[in-house]
Ligand code: HEC
Ligand code: HEC
């Protein structure tokens with residue numbers, strides 16, 4: 001992660017926050033949520049930027065119709081009830097998994113371990129955020145009478161001819177994250193800049209994934225307190241379940257490791273666990289960034 005950017009944000013955000021408060025704008029978070037977003041980030045994934053129908057933009061969502069199929073359903077860009085991807089161990093996964101290889105974090109780690117390739121619970125995120133697969137590249141499109149809505153080759157290869165069978169009015173560029181930035185760049189005043197969110201395939205500048213928790217008796221780390229299935233986690237409420245606000249390590253075959261979903265919940269996690277209210281910004285699992293770091297790191 002680019003922390004220099006976060007500290008730059010810290011100086012700019014209070015200014016914007018003050019301006020919004022003055023003009024009576026909505027709720028503004030101090031910890032990095034982009035107040036320019038049209039997504040209210042309240043209650044459910046439907047109101048977040050992970051709603052690829054962008055229905056929260058109302059009619060303005062047509063701005064994107066030339067660059068992605070609008071399936072009109074929120075979950076389908078990531079999940080399908082049937083015909084899910086058999087090449088990746090993610091829940092009912094509907095997205096193309098092309099087997100991309102990544103440039104791994106390469107600075108020396110305190111424990112001396114070497115990061116392994118991103119596991120399942122990172123690959124799911126990277127299937128959009130690395131820019132190698134179109135946002136709308138799914139295996140099973142929502143059913144439309146008389147149309148073929150399923151293509152098994154989509155499991156590993158993006159097939160634009162198949163995606164083009166989705167009925168819409170204009171020719172569609174099946175945009176990958178980088179293509180979205182034709183509009184979502186720093187010079188366009190009408191679309192928010194996505195540059196910081198484009199993780200790409202070079203993970204050297206991101207918090208390491210594919211690393212395991214070092215021996216907590218030797219290194220400055222806190223031990224997890226519970227394990228269920230492939231998740232080892234900090235069970236803050238001691239209920240034995242990995243709740244969405246609990247940080248975790250995932251085992252996808254190489255032991256329990258940090259992955260994107262260790263820190264982020266793609267559906268959004270309610271602030272203070274209160275359903276129906278605001279979600280923690282940036283799809284984080286915990287609200288306070290120092291709390292986030294200090295859950296695992298004992299500094
Ligand atoms: C032709 C220009 C254009 C392209 C290409 C484009 N967008 Fe947009 N996008 C816009 C505009 C303009 C808005 C702002 C609409 C508004 O303010 O009501 C927007 C808004 C958004 C928003 C809401 C942002 C927010 O927080 O308010 C998301 C999310 C989004 N676009 C995603 C995408 C994705 C994903 C792609 C690529 C698949 C994409 N866009 C491609 C023009 C574009
Ligand atoms: C932007 C992608 C995305 C969208 C959209 C999405 N999900 Fe998910 N979902 C994921 C990922 C990634 C995981 C795996 C999380 C992990 O690694 O722990 C997941 C896991 C799940 C799980 C199983 C584990 C859990 O967290 O409970 C369920 C159930 C689920 N999603 C339901 C839904 C439903 C229902 C919708 C639509 C309202 C939806 N998802 C929309 C990405 C998405």
Ligand code: HEC
Pocket residue numbers: 033034037049050052077078121124125126127128129135194197198260261264265266281282283
């Ligand atoms: C279906 C494509 C897709 C998948 C899968 C996906 N994302 Fe996103 N994500 C996007 C788009 C598009 C945006 C909107 C552009 C932006 O704000 O970055 C976004 C935004 C974000 C943001 C910034 C939100 C904000 O409001 O500032 C974070 C953080 C994020 N995603 C993390 C993740 C993580 C972690 C995962 C996996 C658990 C994931 N995403 C999976 C497409 C996806």
Ligand code: HEC
Pocket residue numbers: 001002005006031032033122125126129196197198199206207208209258259260261262263264281282284289292
């Ligand atoms: C160790 C915890 C951690 C891990 C692992 C992690 N992130 Fe993040 N991520 C963060 C934090 C903290 C932020 C900053 C949130 C803020 O500023 O509100 C962030 C921000 C982001 C953003 C928004 C852009 C930005 O720089 O603010 C995206 C997109 C994102 N993460 C995607 C990912 C993806 C994809 C992965 C896996 C490759 C991942 N993250 C792994 C902690 C993590």
Ligand code: HEC
Pocket residue numbers: 108109110111112113207208211212213214247248249258262263289292293294295296297
């Ligand atoms: C889910 C647990 C987890 C969280 C949360 C987490 N980290 Fe880490 N972090 C790790 C692990 C594991 C390593 C690998 C450590 C090693 O092998 O030495 C690591 C490595 C690092 C490193 C590389 C240097 C080192 O110690 O080897 C830095 C710097 C770092 N983390 C900073 C942060 C910051 C800042 C945050 C909060 C934004 C954060 N981490 C959140 C687990 C976590």
